[in-house]
Amino acid sequence: EDxxxxxxxxxxxxxxxxxxxxxxxxxxxxxxxxxxxxxASMSASSDVLALASLEVELExxxxxxxxxxxxxxxxxxxxxxxxAEIDAANAVDIASLRDxxxxxxRTIKAQWLVALGVCTHLGCVPISNAGEYNGWFCPCHGSHYxxxxxxxxxxxxxxxxxxxxxxxxDDTKLLLG
Numbered sequence: 001e002d003x004x005x006x007x008x009x010x011x012x013x014x015x016x017x018x019x020x021x022x023x024x025x026x027x028x029x030x031x032x033x034x035x036x037x038x039x040a041s042m043s044a045s046s047d048v049l050a051l052a053s054l055e056v057e058l059e060x061x062x063x064x065x066x067x068x069x070x071x072x073x074x075x076x077x078x079x080x081x082x083x084a085e086i087d088a089a090n091a092v093d094i095a096s097l098r099d100x101x102x103x104x105x106r107t108i109k110a111q112w113l114v115a116l117g118v119c120t121h122l123g124c125v126p127i128s129n130a131g132e133y134n135g136w137f138c139p140c141h142g143s144h145y146x147x148x149x150x151x152x153x154x155x156x157x158x159x160x161x162x163x164x165x166x167x168x169x170d171d172t173k174l175l176l177g
Contacts, residue, residue, distance in 0.1 A: 075117030
């Protein structure tokens, strides 16, 4: 029995538990810090965040006209609709539409329609104030959108997308994003 090591002193066992517990806390803290730094490195940089929003002056857009602005690398149509265009959009039977959305669901204020200028068929840019419904016409494959940006004719499966936006500065400016 000379070759066996004598059992350790029981008073040193508490120190061992304390040292091991402390090391675990340090390792957990280091792992948390490494994970937080990794996640933070994936957030958008300041130059990308600057492109995330865009202000559009609405006073320059005459009634019945459409302004095209570039937001996040895509064209956005901002249309100042006349009362006749609003009435025509509201008069459409929603059940007859391929992508059934009312005009009120697509606008915050009826006078202003904001839509991404990308055809939902293959991504072409439609022509403003054109087509059978005086909204937009996609020359690539012949999709027709009305003044509410809803698909009315052609191969496009969905309405023009409405980006997130709000009105600011007493409704004189539009903030995209």
